Amino acid sequence: MKQCTAVALLPPPDHVVRLAAPGNPPQAGYVLCELGEAHEDDHACLLWEDDANREAVWVRWSGGRARLAGLAWCPATDARSGDACGLFAGHPSVHDWDVVDPTMAALDAYAGGWPDPAAPRPDPPDGA
Template identity: 80%
Template sequence: MNQCTAVALLPPPDHVVRLAAPGHLPEAGYVLCELGDDHEEDHASLLWDDDANREGIWVRWNGAGARLAGLAWCPAIDARSEDACGLFAGHPSAHDWDVLDPTLEAVAAVVDGWPPDTAAPRPDPLDGA
């Protein structure tokens, strides 16, 4: 399953702006949804690990706004690799090992073909191929 393509531009929190040095205000930043593209609930992106509380700090957003949430980790383990799911407990959609970032997949396809077959015709980069 492909990763959701939702993107949000989030302003820095007010308390961070108040702590900033004069003339050096923090900038807004983009977050990308990390869930599978078939989810129907809020979008979600991990901001940082909170090791002290054994959870992740996630930003959840929808058309009405965004909020930060400390969420426990999904307890699922991939039987093939023994890796833990990197999403939050109770997440909608598939576990992270079944969610493919289409951009990374496209890059991997190009890298897998490197070095290029020098006998093959070269595509014109201007025609979008």
């Protein structure tokens, strides 16, 4: 399933703006939804991991409203690889190993005909 392409521009929180050095305000930043497309819940983007609490801080948004949420990790693991799902517990849609980033898929298709840069190269002809 393709990744949701929702994007949001989030202004820095007021308390962060107040703490900023004069003349150097924090900038707004873009976040991209990490869920599979066509989900029916709020969009979600991982902001940072909170290892002490075994969770992560996510921004969840819908329309013009956004909120931060500390959410536990999804407990699922991929039976094929043993990798843990990188989304939050109870996430809508599919697990992250079934989400395909359309930008990366397009780059992979574009570069698919290029030689592997890690492959051994033939020796140059004599005199070259």
